[in-house]
Amino acid sequence: MAEQRVRWGILSTGAMAATFTADLVDLPDAEVVAVASRTRASAKEFAERFGIPRAYGDWESLARDEDVDVVYVATPHAAHRAAAGLCLAAGRNVLCEKPFTLNAREAGELVALARERGSFLMEAMWMYCNPLVRRMRALVEDGAIGEVRSVQADFGLAGPFPPAHRLRDPAQGGGALLDLGVYPVSFAQLLLGEPSDVAARAVLSDEGVDLQTGALLSYESGALASVHCSLIGGTPNSASVTGSKGRIDVPDGFFSPDRFVLHREGAAPEEFLADPADGPRASLGHEAREVMRALRAGETGSPLVPLDGTLAVMRTLDAIRDRVGVRYPGEEPVEVAAGRQVTPA
Known part of the structure; x- marks a missing residue:
């Protein structure tokens, strides 16, 4: 991945997802290739707004999309454990919005899953x-x-x-x-x-x-x-x-x-x-750049937003x-x- 553009999937179509995607499309080494929502109509509208080629009406299809290098999870935080866990289990790398999960128990489950799969995982703590x-x-x-x-x-x-x-x-x-x-x-x-x-x-x-x-x-x-x-x-x-x-x-x-x-x-x-x-x-481009830097370096976490800190x-x-x-x-x-x-x- 050292030379290629990083291909992003967006899971959710809310305001946070729109803000992140708008910043992401301005980065020359990033490519948004897919978006998923709970409804096909919402995903399609979001895809048309940002020129995204694939729109899924369910999370599973995005998680299984092998053309996606990393998924940005921007659901309401009560769904972070389910959404990020689904993507990690399918072999996707994940950037998950803050708060990382509802509680430390769920956070620990995600971290354990990422480490078991050897996948990249980071909380989107842009600060x-x-x-x-x-x-x-x-x-x-x-x-x-x-x-x-x-x-x-x-x-x-x-x-x-x-x-x-x-x-x-x-x-x-x-x-x-x-x-x-x-x-x-x-x-x-x-x-x-x-x-x-x-x-x-x-x-x-x-x-x-x-x-x-x-x-x-x-x-x-x-x-x-x-x-x-x-x-x-x-x-x-x-x-x-x-x-x-x-x-x-x-x-x-x-x-x-x-x-x-x-x-x-x-x-x-x-x-x-x-x-x-x-x-x-x-x-939000700073956190996106850090994710892409880490992926190109073959890292499974970020020293700027370490999982132990999360x-x-x-x-x-x-x-x-x-x-x-x-x-x-x-x-x-x-x-x-x-x-x-x-x-x-």
């Missing part, structure tokens, strides 16, 4: 692939702000979302945490890793999903991370990381920033700007839901100790 976020992380790892003491991140939408909306539907994995909170949690764990303890509070809807959640993640180093997400209040959507020798502030849209500011003792604030050559701020984030999300009392239909009870979920053998 981790963003060049400016990568630069910020490199500065932190190089000691630019000393030892990390705390991380803060928030992601909130003003809403309100009506009870019938998917964000409030337990059957679809609704709630602020999985849709929005995955970003602040992932940001914190990008810099600090998996917490040793989790405390959390939430405001729940009548349907039993979280409308607003705040969590405090504690680390054995003594560091703390404060994360917040909301479906009932528009927040700054900002983040900061404070160390023993300085601080980095990432303003509005920390998950796809156009700038961040480094503050160090005795020095003027230093602003780092996104390189226009990297493309639009909200482009599993760690899912364990933290499980722990937060355990603390606030959110469980989705059909979920089995899980044993959660501190921030680490113990999955029964």
Whole structure:
């Protein structure tokens, strides 16, 4: 695959799939060859919109299409386990949208299946692939702000979302945490890793999903991370990381920033700007390029979005839901100790 274009299949025809496909068709080394939906009409309409040659009215046909190098799964996240698992079982490589699955148990099943099949698997955590976020992380790892003491991140939408909306539907994995909170949690764990303890509070809807959640993640180093997400209040959507020798502030849209500011003792604030050559701020092309790079290199995972990191984030999300009392239909009870979920053998 080192020289050829990478052939993509798109599983789902919703807004996220459309956004990703629009960015994908702009990449000269990518080719979108097939799309699948639960209905033939939806797949056909999507295919015509983006000039995709094959449209399937079922997921199985896409999973069996041997002309597809990698499938992008963009279904509602309650279906991620089924959709990604179907593709992996058929021998396809997979890029699966965030949150990776509903819970860590499902995530572990997908990772185990990918490793058993020798297939590539990656969570579509575009934030981790963003060049400016990568630069910020490199500065932190190089000691630019000393030892990390705390991380803060928030992601909130003003809403309100009506009870019938998917964000409030337990059957679809609704709630602020999985849709929005995955970003602040992932940001914190990008810099600090998996917490040793989790405390959390939430405001729940009548349907039993979280409308607003705040969590405090504690680390054995003594560091703390404060994360917040909301479906009932528009927040700054900002983040900061404070160390023993300085601080980095990432303003509005920390998950796809156009700038961040480094503050160090005795020095003027230093602003780092996104390189226009990297493309639009909200482009999903960075994660697509990383997938294609890994496939050409024969890798089954990405060092930018490692599967072990994805599993760690899912364990933290499980722990937060355990603390606030959110469980989705059909979920089995899980044993959660501190921030680490113990999955029964």
